[in-house]
Amino acid sequence: MDECVYFTRRVKPQVVAWVFREKCPKCKKELMSKPTGPNGKVKIRAKEYVCPACGHTMEKQAYEDTLTANIAYTCPKCNTSGEIQIPFKRKKVKILYEEEGKEKTADALQFSCTCGQKINVTKKMK
Helix, strand or coil: CCCEEEEEEECCCCEEEEEECCECCCCCCCECECCECCCCCECCCCCEEECCCCCCEEEHHHHHCCCEEEEEEECCCCCCEEEEEEECCCEEEEEEECCCCEEEEEEEEEEECCCCCEEEEECCCC
């Protein structure tokens, strides 16, 4: 888990998604990470990533756009299991909430199964 920027396991649809951290583009020695505070804890709400070796910083959005998401899934339509790698870029998608009967917009990683079914891995909503 220390090597991941993002990890999620979802039941509906059955999906496991993870995104590995990548090495610093400047020195290529250490993995980029969020900065740490004076007490040694990681600042989880930081807006940038920092290389612990050379101190190179990148904006959060710019760094995350260069990453690749690895996804293992089972299609809800055809029950095919598969794995796919897609760019870690979230899109705005409309999702119907059955409890409320309303459509809401959410950020999601979207990919297609071999049968053509679009599968969304949505960002957790509050």
